[in-house]
Amino acid sequence: MTRLKLIIITLLIAIAAPFAHAGEAADTASSKINPKEIIFEHLGDRYGWEMPFDHHHSIPLPIIVVASDGLHCFSSACVEHGKSYKDGDITFCIAGEDSKYHGKVVEIAADGEEIKPLDFSITKNACALFITVLIVAGIMLWLAAFLRKHPYKAPRKGLGGVEACVTFIYDGAVKSTLGPKAARFAPYLLTVFFFILVMNLTGLVVIFPGGANLTGNIAVTLVLAICTFLVTNLFANKHYWKEILWPDVPLWLKFPLPIMPVIEIFGMFTKPAALTVRLFANMMGGHMIVITLTLLIFIFSAINPVAGGASTVVSLIFSIFMLLIDVLVSFIQAYVFTLLSAIFIGLANEEHGHEKEAHTAKEIGKDVVDAII
Amino acid sequence: MFGLLAEIAPLVGLGASFGAGIAAIGAGLGIGKIGSAAMEAIARQPEAAGDIRSNMIVIAALVEGVALFAVIVCALALFL
Numbered sequence: 001m002t003r004l005k006l007i008i009i010t011l012l013i014a015i016a017a018p019f020a021h022a023g024e025a026a027d028t029a030s031s032k033i034n035p036k037e038i039i040f041e042h043l044g045d046r047y048g049w050e051m052p053f054d055h056h057h058s059i060p061l062p063i064i065v066v067a068s069d070g071l072h073c074f075s076s077a078c079v080e081h082g083k084s085y086k087d088g089d090i091t092f093c094i095a096g097e098d099s100k101y102h103g104k105v106v107e108i109a110a111d112g113e114e115i116k117p118l119d120f121s122i123t124k125n126a127c128a129l130f131i132t133v134l135i136v137a138g139i140m141l142w143l144a145a146f147l148r149k150h151p152y153k154a155p156r157k158g159l160g161g162v163e164a165c166v167t168f169i170y171d172g173a174v175k176s177t178l179g180p181k182a183a184r185f186a187p188y189l190l191t192v193f194f195f196i197l198v199m200n201l202t203g204l205v206v207i208f209p210g211g212a213n214l215t216g217n218i219a220v221t222l223v224l225a226i227c228t229f230l231v232t233n234l235f236a237n238k239h240y241w242k243e244i245l246w247p248d249v250p251l252w253l254k255f256p257l258p259i260m261p262v263i264e265i266f267g268m269f270t271k272p273a274a275l276t277v278r279l280f281a282n283m284m285g286g287h288m289i290v291i292t293l294t295l296l297i298f299i300f301s302a303i304n305p306v307a308g309g310a311s312t313v314v315s316l317i318f319s320i321f322m323l324l325i326d327v328l329v330s331f332i333q334a335y336v337f338t339l340l341s342a343i344f345i346g347l348a349n350e351e352h353g354h355e356k357e358a359h360t361a362k363e364i365g366k367d368v369v370d371a372i373i
Numbered sequence: 374m375f376g377l378l379a380e381i382a383p384l385v386g387l388g389a390s391f392g393a394g395i396a397a398i399g400a401g402l403g404i405g406k407i408g409s410a411a412m413e414a415i416a417r418q419p420e421a422a423g424d425i426r427s428n429m430i431v432i433a434a435l436v437e438g439v440a441l442f443a444v445i446v447c448a449l450a451l452f453l
Contacts, residue, residue, distance in 0.1 A: 172427065278438035281445050336434040 015309045033298050042291050043213050043284060045125045047076040047094065047105065052207035059208070061127055065092070066118035067107045076121075079105060125220070128212030132198050140194070169193050169338060177342040178349075185345050188231050192224065193338040200283060200330030204323060215333075216284035218276065225272035228341040233268070236348035244268065271344055275337060282333050286326040293319045385450055392447040400440030404433050 048058030060077035067090050074092075078085035084093035091108045095101040099114055105121065106114040122130075143162050146155055155163050174189050175182040199220070202210040214220050244264040246254060253260045293315045301308025411429040415422045 274438060274442075277442055277445060278434070281441035282437070285441065285444065332430055332434050336431055336438075339431055 011313055015313055033295070033302055035292070035295050035299065038295060039288060039291050043216055043287055044103070045123045045217065046103075047121060047123055048080055049124045049127060049208065049212075061122050061124065063092075063105055063121040064119075065105055065107075065121065067092075068115070068117070072117075084108065124212050125214055125217060128199075128202065128210075128214055129220070131209055132195065132202060132214070135198050135202075136191070136194050165194075166190060169335070173335065173339045174342050177339070177346045179346075181346075181349055185231070185235070185342070188227075189338050189342055189345075192227070192341060193334050196224065196279065196334040196337055197330060200334060201327070203283065203287070204326055204330065213284070213287055215279055216287050218280045221276045221280040224279070224337070225276040228275060228344065229269075229272040231341075232271075232344045232348045235345070237350065239350065240348045271340075275340060279333050279337055282329055283326075286322065286329055290319050290322050290326070293322065389447040389451045392450070393444050396440045396443035396447070399443070400437055403436040403440075407432050407436065 046058075047063055048060050051057045051059060058076070058080060060075040060080075062073055063076050063079065064071070064073045066072075069089065072087045072090070072092070074085060074087055079092055079094050082094065082096070084091050086092075092105055093108060095104055095106045095114055099106070101114060101116050104116060105119060106116050109115055139162055143155065143159050143166075146159055154160065169190060170182070170186060173193075174186050178185060196215065199214040203213050203215060205211060245261050247260050247264060249260050297308060297312050297315050300311040407429055411425050414425050
């Protein structure tokens with residue numbers, strides 16, 4: 001009975017809240033909601049990190065640019081809200097909406113022209129990457145220190161959970177696909193799994209250490225896929241390269257016009273591309289749906305406060321549902337990325353298995369013929 | 374001919390929405406088939422349920438990846 005009361009009270013507060021602001025709607029009617037801009041603002045990168053629950057103030061992050069006269073480093077608080085900042089001889093500001101460098105720091109030359117400098121700033125996404133690295137490294141080094149100090153004890157509680165995850169990935173995804181070579185590639189694969197998992201999960205948290213849409217940024221997933229590409233191809237067998245460049249097919253498919261080798265090389269690049277797009281689209285899609293559902297409340301409230309109230313309840317339930325699915329999708333996408341990387345590495349390190357089998361089949365045939373004769 | 378193309382240019386939104394809808398249908402059909410095969414397999418041999426479930430989730434993620442390629446192409450059509 002107390003749980004039902006809790007649910008009902010939550011819903012009533014949720015419905016009543018928009019009505020409380022119905023009076024204000026009249027004077028803020030001029031500030032139209034621009035859904036596309038709000039969605040891209042939440043999914044994109046920015047120079048400061050907004051404070052929890054307060055979008056007007058932000059935690060300043062360093063902006064590091066190489067402009068026409070060298071390195072400049074200043075805080076993002078100097079250029080937020082459209083201010084321009086003069087550092088030495090050069091004025092910097094964040095380009096406005098009608099510029100082709102919208103949202104990025106540009107230097108303003110003497111004739112008012114915007115030049116884009118080389119930008120190495122620690123933006124929100126870069127800062128979140130560092131935080132993710134600290135979290136993953138911290139947890140794993142803690143586990144390693146525990147196991148080094150107590151080599152025959154099983155960890156309990158928090159560390160036990162971490163070890164259970166590591167064992168799940170190692171036994172389930174890495175050892176079962178790679179077999180005897182698992183120990184060689186396990187560091188990379190386990191790192192990729194935990195890195196993607198922590199990036200996805202922190203992207204779902206709303207406030208400060210989380211909230212950066214990292215895996216929904218194609219640059220991040222592209223780099224992860226490039227890492228898999230490099231590990232697959234740099235540690236591959238000679239047999240693997242032979243299969244790509246001079247495959248076991250009829251001569252007309254590979255000699256004057258290298259049709260099969262070109263197809264194989266193309267296939268070599270589509271695998272990381274698929275990894276990139278799968279992870280990127282899943283995570284960006286999840287975030288976009290949640291933001292859109294939340295924006296629906298504001299769009300409907302602008303039309304009619306009653307519709308706003310009703311859509312609040314519906315939108316809230318759907319948003320929570322989508323966020324829970326997003327947590328599940330975070331795990332699944334990290335697992336699938338790791339599993340597919342393991343499979344590609346396994347494929348690149350295959351032995352001469354099938355040639356040996358053909359040999360024994362011929363021998364078996366010979367034995368049968370001899371036995372009959 | 375280019376005049377006709379210029380006239381139908383605003384329909385790119387329509388095309389992108391149809392594309393995303395068809396991608397969703399494709400994903401639904403594919404994952405439905407995977408799910409039904411997994412259910413039948415678990416019904417035949419309940420002690421293999423854990424193995425079957427892990428494989429089902431992996432393959433569902435792959436099929437969904439393909440559907441999401443289509444969604445990305447539709448989004449690109451809208452914004453490029």
